[in-house]
Amino acid sequence: MDKTIQYEGEHYDELVARQVEQYRETGEMHDLPPIFHYWSSKYIGPNFYSLTAYDNHIDFYASYFQKSLQVTESNVLLSIGSGDCSMEIEIVKKLLSKGQKGFFFICLELSPIFVEKARMKIHEEGLSDVLTVSQADLNTWQPKEMFSGIMAHHSLHHILNLEHLFGLIKNHLSARGKFLTCDMIGRNGHMRWPEALWIVREIWDRLPRKYKYSHQMRRYDDYFENWDCSTEGFEGIRSQDILPLLIELFSFEVFYGFGNLIDLFVDRSFGPNYDPQNPEDVQFIDSVHQLNERLISENILMPTQMVAVLVNEPVQETKTYKNWTPDFVVRRPLAQPRIASIETFLAAMPYKLRETDDPLNIKKPEKYKLDTEILFGKNSTGKQYFKYGWGVPEENYTWSLGEIASLQFPMEEKITHPLDIVIKMIPYRSTIYDTTSIQIMINGINVKTTEFKKDDPHLLIVKANVEEQMLNAEMLEISFGLPHRRQPQYEEGSDIRTLGIAIISLQMKRGRFMGGSVNRVLFFWYVIGNKFLTVIKRFAKKLALSLNIKLVRKKL
Secondary structure (H helix, E strand, O other): OOOOOOOOOHHHHHHHHHHHHHOOOOOOOOOOOHHHHHHHHHHHHHHHHHHHOOOOHHHHHHHHHHHHHHHOOOOEEEEEOOOOOHHHHHHHHHHHHOOOOOOEEEEEEOOHHHHHHHHHHHHHHOOOOOEEEEEOOOOOOOOOOOEEEEEEEOOHHHOOOHHHHHHHHHHHEEEEEEEEEEEEOOOHHHOOOHHHHHHHHHHHOOOOHHHHEEOOOOEEOOOOOOOOHHHOOOOOOOHHHHHHHHHHHOEEEEEEEEOOOOHHHHOOOOHHHOOOOOHHHHHHHHHHHHHHHHHHHOOOOOOOEEEEEEEOOOOOOOEEOOOOOHHHHOOOOOOOOOOOOOHHHHHOOOOOOOHHHOHHHHHOOOOEOOOOEEEOOOOOOHHHHEEEOEOOOOOOOEEEEOOEEEEEEEEOOOOOOOEEEEEEEEEOOOOOOOEEEEEEEEOOEEEEEEEEEOOOOOOEEEEEEOOHHHOOOOEEEEEEEOOOOOOOOOOOOOOOOOEEEEEEEEEEEEOOOOOHHHHHHHHHHHHHHHHHHHHHHHHHHHHHHHHHHHHHHHHO
């Protein structure tokens, strides 16, 4: 598998265009909801201050830059991914107010739209003699000068060629210079790692519906979708690689890791649903933060954001929050997820659910009757069983979108016997994987993993069995894990959907045996019984034949 991107050519140009377009209509770059400011000022601000001695980003960057300018031979500062330069303008003004002279600040930005906005702002502020901005692709950028200080404010998670960029920073940072960053270090595309995802979904199921409204997408997400934000541009394209690479290349003077579960509830999408004047909302946000802190300390979750001061020289001791050093909190992609205990937290959630909060009462899907074949084309009834991870139905099927797609079937009657489930689908034919794996889970239990190769027929018919643990269930959730789904970042074409399978139909039938160990036991006795009956039948035939012969002889 060749999962790399060439930094030139039609596909790369398309990725750049998506990135630029994604932020075309963005207004204020740093607007966040009131609940974020409640959480940040109560928890993040004090920790930030204790580690850096500053209570805001402007003072943080300006003060460390001033220290660098005083001890390095270079007088040039650099901002990587500066957007419209709103922050950089304030940093320059702060440096000038502190009496700093004789420096020059270079800003680099990919978007020509932001470059133009930045130039206008710099001119209006009368700072053109100390501050400049240029359009640059940081994946291929080549600097000429040495820098006294370098900053990257929430821009590293937009960079594809991190090795290239970090290598240049290392080689072009003056002796005793500082590399300063505040950025995202969670999973690529800002997805949740498995150990966090299941907790988020447990919380999500217990939230009233009003808290599930996405202000960015302008819709209710009744079930939490683990979206990959990197498919439309460079958003979080390699965020999980940032911290491991920094550990490898630099020394940390200061490191503050924070965030994970809490991010979702204070961000731009769902954060506006929480009111810092509402005691229940405040209690909930406080409790999520405390759970987040506990699970990071237990090394179950890892931070998704960081503040760092990095240098080339060795550092005797890194200033950190608690014992959360970079090495302690780094999340390696192949690490096995650990399961957390959250029963106490869930029981203490302050919200009470009403019937109208239940997604099933909103969608009202028909109860599934055994032997019914459900179709998933655009004129079919299958979409009523979609839980999450599905696109818009097409003519004869519906594509899955994302890492996991789930169907939910309320059953007409409790499951009291084995079931065979037959699923017809068309797997996505990846251009970067030779074999596609599809994991099928029923009510959270992995019941089957099937593989599909490039030269296999397009149509795939998969049979799965309901396990013994699912007996007496009134609801069946059938989920598909799709690790080899389409990845638009790495595959040619204009389709930015993360296609996994096109589901055509599904049917549940009364089965003879269940899967797993029970299947083997039942099958064993089934075979023994059949053999025994066969022997009896043969014996009976022989006996009957023998009796018939004796009767014939008597008559003769």
